Amino acid sequence: MIPAAFAYQRPASLDEALRIIASDSGAKVLAGGQSLLPLLKLRLASAETLIDIGRLKELKGVQATPGGGFEMGALTTYAEALETTSLPYARDCLSGIGDVQVRNRGTIGGAIAHADPASDAPALALALDYSVVLRSQRGERVVPLDGFLEGPFQTGIADDEILVALRRGPLPAGAGGAYRKLKQPASGYSIVGVAAVVASSGGSVTHARVALTGVGEVAYRAKAVEAALIGSDGSSSAVAAAAAHAVDGVTVNSDIHADREYRSQMAVVYTRRAIEAALGRSA
Ligand SMILES: Cc1cc2nc3c(=O)[nH]c(=O)nc-3n(C[C@H](O)[C@H](O)[C@H](O)COP(=O)(O)OP(=O)(O)OC[C@H]3O[C@@H](n4cnc5c(N)ncnc54)[C@H](O)[C@@H]3O)c2cc1C
Structure with missing residues (x-):
């Protein structure tokens, strides 16, 4: 030790x-x-x-941005994000991470940069369409999170870069969301964690972001689920049919906590539950 x-x-x-x-x-x-x-x-x-970098003021703080977007410094802790968010599903997700010490010390930027395959925050951030803001002496670049998480503990961050912030645009009007997690009882980490953000208009689903963690090499957007959901009527049968695609194209993890078959089944079940709960919260 x-x-x-x-x-x-x-x-x-x-x-x-x-x-x-x-x-x-x-x-x-x-x-x-x-x-x-x-x-x-x-x-x-x-x-x-x-x-x-823990005391760098430049990397702290959360703020709404013009046009309805949002930006948070990379050093925003889970506890600070919990105190400041107005999104109930962000609270669902963040309040279930670790214990009080982990939430007081652990940062959102650290969770994203670390890219642990079972980390909760990356799934939430993917469902919210966040981008990462990376800084080096060469300048600044803004990269969509979708594609930045490359594999287990691997991201697109260069050796000389520091993740300074996370940034997103406005959410669609009336959007609702949910986070549903099957957790490993001892560690609290996700065996399966699913973040869903959806919006509907005129009786059909117009926006869907569904992201899973704990299931594959790294948190990912279940794009086949999203595609099946958009344009549907959001009924129970439509949600179940969409959720059935939760692990399409993914090599599902298998370990002592959950073998591949069980984890795949749970991915479908928790995806359905997250989408149903998100639809229930959308206007
Ligand atoms: C007991 C325990 C229980 C936990 N339970 C959960 C859980 O249930 N769910 C969950 O999701 N997580 C859980 N975690 C993990 C925890 O959430 C993350 O480890 C933490 O948020 C990472 O952030 P950090 O600031 O501590 O990063 P650090 O540990 O300081 O860094 C992690 C990695 O990211 C890099 N890094 C950090 N910040 C930056 C930056 N700004 N720019 C570039 N690189 C950077 C570091 O170099 C390092 O490689 C648990 C951890 C513990 C100890």
């Missing part, structure tokens, strides 16, 4: 952090430490230098 030796740097500004990360190929960013520190202690990860 004692990590290998590492150097520790606590930059006073984002610019300084970006300078350090650009010049030290063995450096890793430390945010809330809720994933990185256990991995270092177990020696499943190593770093020559830890760049502690």
